[in-house]
Amino acid sequence: MDRKQIEQLIEAGLPGSVAMVKGDDGQHFEAEVLCPAFAGKSMVEQHRMVYATLGERMGKEIHALALRTRAPKAPCA
Incomplete structure (x- = not known):
């Protein structure tokens, strides 16, 4: 599993x-996810929600995933 596959x-x-x-060792990753x-x-x-997208890969192919998540800011009117 590599970072592009996780993305x-x-x-x-x-x-x-x-x-x-981010992550280069194939098991430990950091992710920033922006989602409406x-x-x-x-x-x-x-x-x-993020872990659900990865399913059973968590704890197996992906040993650790540090997450930063946020919704996009609303555009200025």
């Missing part, structure tokens, strides 16, 4: 999201 899985599972993943669906959700709910 693709997250972005496919959370339409409209942008994922930026996160609006109004707690950080725990946001993280669960």
Whole structure:
């Protein structure tokens, strides 16, 4: 599993999201995920949404994933 694969899985599972993943050892990663669906959700709910996109890969191919999640800011009127 590499960072690009993780980005693709997250972005496919959370339409409209942008994922930026770092990590070079193949097991430990950091991800920043920007997703409109996160609006109004707690950080725990946001993280669960990301983990759901990765399914059983968490704890297996992906040993650790540090997350930073947020919804995009509304455009100025």
